[in-house]
Amino acid sequence: MPRLLLIHTGGTIGMAPGPNGLAPVKGLVESALSARLTDDITLVANVFNPLLDSASVGPTHWNAMLEAIRAHPGVPTIITHGTDTMSFTGAALSQALVGEGRRVILCGSMVPLGENGDAEGNLSLAIEASQQEGEGVFLAFAGQLLRAEGLVKHHSHDPISFRALPQAPLPQPKSRTFDERKFAILTLSPGIAADTLAAALATLDGAVLRVFGAGTVMACPVVLKAFEDAVKAGKRIRAVSQCEGGGIIPGSYEAGAGLWEAGVENGGDDTPEAALIKLWLN
Template sequence: MNEPTKILLIYTGGTIGMIKDPVTNSLKAFNFDQLLSNIPELKLLSHEIHTLSFEDPKDSSDFNCEDYINLATIIETNYEIYDGFVVLHGSDTMSYTASAISFMLENLTKPVIFTGSQLPIGDLRTDAKENLITSIQIAGLKNETKSLIQEVGLYFEYKLYRANRTTKINAEHFEAFASLNFPAMIESGVNLNINYSCLIHSKARKLKVHKQLDNNIIIIKVFPGLNEATFSHLINTPNIKGIILETFGSGNTKTEDWFLDTIRKAIRKGIHIVNITQCSGGSVEMGKYATSKHLLEAGIIDGKDMTTEAAVGKMMFLLPKKLDKNVFKTIFETSLRGEMK
């Protein structure tokens, strides 16, 4: 008889971990040691579920690099013990955390599924139970003896996405996330409909966890009224090593001399600048229009169809490696975890 699949449920904080106090009617943190008794549906699953909580669960808005490292370390420590991991996380910055974790976990051959909810787990109309139960089921899926999902995923409202392809698009709907440049890997209905062509199949290698991150990064969103003084001030922020430049359409920006000169000076100083589109979907195509050709010539990094969240995570991951700028550019423009086409 096959042993049950072992799943580790990691609670980091967020709405999903809240229940309503019957006395005060206010929300309070959920005791995940009592998970099975509070969510009896989990007893119907054939998995062996263990729980672990951050010592100090926090709102995802307060997440930082130390929390990413803490989470990655928990997964590393328990990697040989469990068949899959489900991370409960606040939805506001879930895509940022999940994207960073995808780069930090190299040679991943087991599922790490992020999920959360828009309503607390104790709310009558909550989306938390379905998100949690299906995430556990997905984390336990096997293809013969191997895990079916061998990457970091994000499950929300009936869809499993590649985590580093996601963005939170709605603060009120249960369908809070979208992946506009990459299809869902699994859609949950009466059955779990698996898009096998989208799945990553990792070679059997030892997990390597990268625990050095550098958050000396700034995101600059280009807008029509952006002036020289403001742009120069932002791009010359002390200690900045990487800039995510959110541009128009397929990677277009201003062509005024002051704008281009500021960018060229920053690149000469060793600052890595990545061009990504501020559009919800689509890709940067530098050189397609005259308004982006100058960026290509300046040596700016082509972010292709990456999300802002993935670009930030990848930048944090690569900066500590102290790569030559040309090597850095080549690696950034190469898909490492399925984050770009």
């Protein structure tokens, strides 16, 4: 009998009103999913304890998801998850699972189950998508099945909250799980102090750097020296554009030359989330 793996991490889809607002309710997602399955599919549930707001999801939880997926070879998977960090989890699982032949469908909602919102439709779409052919990680949301390696949450509360940006083909990762190294996303802004960047980089093993436009940076030798010193210390810095589309194009502007001379990596079309995961896995 075919099986379907549910990994329920938490998020709005599995919440209900409580005395202090929306809070996770155990069994809600499992019951809703079971009720929508045909009789010939056996549901295998892996439920996080405690259930998490996605703001708390990080590398250790990605490892837990990967462990559960790999413990059920050949079984399609639905992961219910909050929307706030869905793009990070999408990038993490997409890159970690390259070449393993797995089909994983992420699912969440802006309104909980039972509240006449988007949850039921998203869950039904996830079930349908899980039974289709083909490997990869996808997001079932607002009537669309989106590839998850380049997700962007572009709206904080609209039902159509996500879009998927095209990404370069995913490489085979050097690592299949997430270690305890410290990475972060840093954003350039006019007037940012070089010592602020240097202090942040000193505490990190590497960083994604959101730069201007097609790959430019302020004409400040001290800022560029902070990047150069970090790279010389063995810290990887991967540049991505602050623009949602277009990516990085080295050589477009002289104002970007200092980045590459300092040893900063070209993130190309990477979303910040995808670039962050590449620091861990590649």
